[in-house]
Amino acid sequence: MIYKKDANFPYPILSSNTFAYEESDFMIKVSFEEDGDLYKFKIQNNLTSEFIKNLLYSEGAQYLLVIQSKDTKFFSLEPNNLQVEIPKNRMSLSSRTSIQMHIVANEDISFAQNNELNSFYDELKASITVPKFAMLGFSNIVTFEGGMKNPLDLFEKRLDPQLSSAIKFELGSECIIIHFRDEEMQFQSMAKANAFLNPYLYTGLRMALERFISTYAEEDDDVVEISQITQPKDLLDYKLYNLMVSKSVEELSVDNIDEIIGRISHQIIEKYVKAVKELIAHED
Numbered sequence: 554m555i556y557k558k559d560a561n562f563p564y565p566i567l568s569s570n571t572f573a574y575e576e577s578d579f580m581i582k583v584s585f586e587e588d589g590d591l592y593k594f595k596i597q598n599n600l601t602s603e604f605i606k607n608l609l610y611s612e613g614a615q616y617l618l619v620i621q622s623k624d625t626k627f628f629s630l631e632p633n634n635l636q637v638e639i640p641k642n643r644m645s646l647s648s649r650t651s652i653q654m655h656i657v658a659n660e661d662i663s664f665a666q667n668n669e670l671n672s673f674y675d676e677l678k679a680s681i682t683v684p685k686f687a688m689l690g691f692s693n694i695v696t697f698e699g700g701m702k703n704p705l706d707l708f709e710k711r712l713d714p715q716l717s718s719a720i721k722f723e724l725g726s727e728c729i730i731i732h733f734r735d736e737e738m739q740f741q742s743m744a745k746a747n748a749f750l751n752p753y754l755y756t757g758l759r760m761a762l763e764r765f766i767s768t769y770a771e772e773d774d775d776v777v778e779i780s781q782i783t784q785p786k787d788l789l790d791y792k793l794y795n796l797m798v799s800k801s802v803e804e805l806s807v808d809n810i811d812e813i814i815g816r817i818s819h820q821i822i823e824k825y826v827k828a829v830k831e832l833i834a835h836e837d
Contacts (some may be wrong), residue, residue, distance in 0.1 A: 555621050555653045556691050564681050565670055567602055567656070567690030570801045570816075575671050577602035578819060581654050582706075583695045592644060594620065596635035598654065598692070604667045605656060605690060606632075613662060614689055617655040622646045630654075654692040660685050693799040707761075707792055708754060712736060722757050724764060727788040729757035748828035751821045758814050758821075765793055766805060776806040793817075 556568075565573030569580055582597040596618065600606060608614035609632045616630040618637060623645040628637045664670070664681035674681070683689060709728040713721075716734040723730040731753055733739055740749040768790065769777045779802055785791045796817040797805065805813055814821070 554625075555619055555651055555694060562688065564683055565664065565667075565674060565678075566688060567605055569693045569799055573671060573674070574602065574669050577605070577669050579605075579654075579656075579690050579692045580819070581652075581692045581695060583652050583697075585650075585697060587641075588638075590641050592639045592641060592646065594618070594637050594639070594652065596630070596654065598635060602669055602690070604669050608658075608662065608689070609656070613660055614656050614658050617657050619653045619655060620644070620650065621652070622650040650697045652695045652697075655688060656690040658683050658685055658687050658689055662689065694795065696795060707789075708757060710739065720753065722760055724761055724789060727792075729754075729761050729789065731757060748824045751825035754818070755814060755821055758818060759810060761789060761793060762805065762810050762813065763807075765790055766807060766810070770806075775808075776804060779803055779805060 565571075567574055567577055567579050569578060571577075578599060578601050580599045584595045584597075586593050605614065609616065616632065616635070618628040618630050620626045620628070620639075626639070626644055628639075630637065662683040664674075664683065665679045667674075667678055670678055707729055709725065709730045711730060711732050712734075713732050714734060716732055719734050719738060721732040723732065766775055766777055768787075769782050769785070779794070779797050782794075785794050797813065800816045802813055802816060
């Protein structure tokens, strides 16, 4: 099965919106293509828990890929080979396909040495043992909607030397498009270039979420109850909706928009500040 919200587990679980772990995260992106008689899924994951990583590479745990469409299939994946090829005669895909990665214990796992848990578990973790075959963590859900090829790609960068301004933001049909007049504005020659782009991404996210509010809030209101709206048909709004659902965002409003950006972007400003500090330290 696919976990759409935090389930009740009798022990700490790693997920994209967990409070059991201090800083660890588990997010995936999925690329999909058809190649003759095969469906090919390739997973790119962001798993920051060293405790869980060590279990995966020591075979104390394993990745389990869940693909839910007309059928629901489960596939074991090796940590160094996060992809699967499925003969088309083994699986039928509908117009909507949801994908999630699970991490499952291959043996009884003691949490006594798990130093990534929050302080609540300091006196409890020595008594926590997760049994074989039990869930250790689950990722966000990636959903392919019709011809949507990049379900998690929120941004697209374009270079336009004729641009009348240094930078321009555009809310496209599927992505937030950032137009640059000059390549240097993308910091491509610098280490941690992606982190230096984060203020641009923050601005784009704010624009997109402000439009989301104006589109889906009730008349004369500036609050969107996420669980009360129907899934958006606009692909960019659909991606934002999925991100908010995956982070258990219940309400989006003008007043909490910056808080929501922080939740769905996984510390976008903090990463920018850290990159700036590292640059300054390196110069010294």
